[in-house]
Amino acid sequence: KRKRRRENSSALHVASSSSSGLTFKLHPLVLLNISHHNTRVKSQATGSDACAGTSAGADSPPPPPRVFVCVIGVQRGRTVEIFNSVELLYDPSTHSLDCAFLEKKQELYKKVFPNFYILGWYSTGSDAQESDMNIHGALMDINESPLYVLLNPSINHAQKDLPITIYESELHIIDGIPQLIFAQASYTIETVEE
Numbered sequence: 001k002r003k004r005r006r007e008n009s010s011a012l013h014v015a016s017s018s019s020s021g022l023t024f025k026l027h028p029l030v031l032l033n034i035s036h037h038n039t040r041v042k043s044q045a046t047g048s049d050a051c052a053g054t055s056a057g058a059d060s061p062p063p064p065p066r067v068f069v070c071v072i073g074v075q076r077g078r079t080v081e082i083f084n085s086v087e088l089l090y091d092p093s094t095h096s097l098d099c100a101f102l103e104k105k106q107e108l109y110k111k112v113f114p115n116f117y118i119l120g121w122y123s124t125g126s127d128a129q130e131s132d133m134n135i136h137g138a139l140m141d142i143n144e145s146p147l148y149v150l151l152n153p154s155i156n157h158a159q160k161d162l163p164i165t166i167y168e169s170e171l172h173i174i175d176g177i178p179q180l181i182f183a184q185a186s187y188t189i190e191t192v193e194e
Helices: 026-050 099-112 133-139
Strands: 023-026 068-076 079-088 117-124 147-151 163-174 175-186 188-191
Touching: 023 026, 023 163, 026 068, 026 079, 026 117, 026 147, 068 099, 079 099, 079 117, 079 147, 099 117, 117 133, 133 175
Parallel strands: 023 079, 023 188, 117 147
Antiparallel strands: 068 079, 068 117, 147 163, 163 175
């Protein structure tokens, strides 16, 4: 395993394209899981706000909490297929990840699907955030080069493509300092089962 180190920076750097040459295939079940998870969390947040009442003068409800889950699948040569997702215990207040829980989940999943591994994680939001690198870094103990799938849950009727972005992490030298950054990767939706 290579050593991983990330220096603190004031802003998150994102590259517009990845240089890895990997091919990513995203299966529909992952899209359904992300959408369902986001809808459920949004519904629970809205329901609890309605029960608690709203404060006077509030113009709009707060945005729903982001969701965080691991994605699993296989890598065959230069092709990475993302098949499904498993729970991720993440505490946003401390930016900590329960890696022991995640390793146990992976162990259980591998009993049924022995070739599947934790490939990375997904979340919701309009853009990658600096705090996302904390989750990414924690997952590097399980997969040295995790990927990050981001779903933008905002509705944009003019957008023709799915609001999904897949990021890989790359080590770049920025202002003379080695930093891990997110790099956008292209992907296809895989609709044919093997």
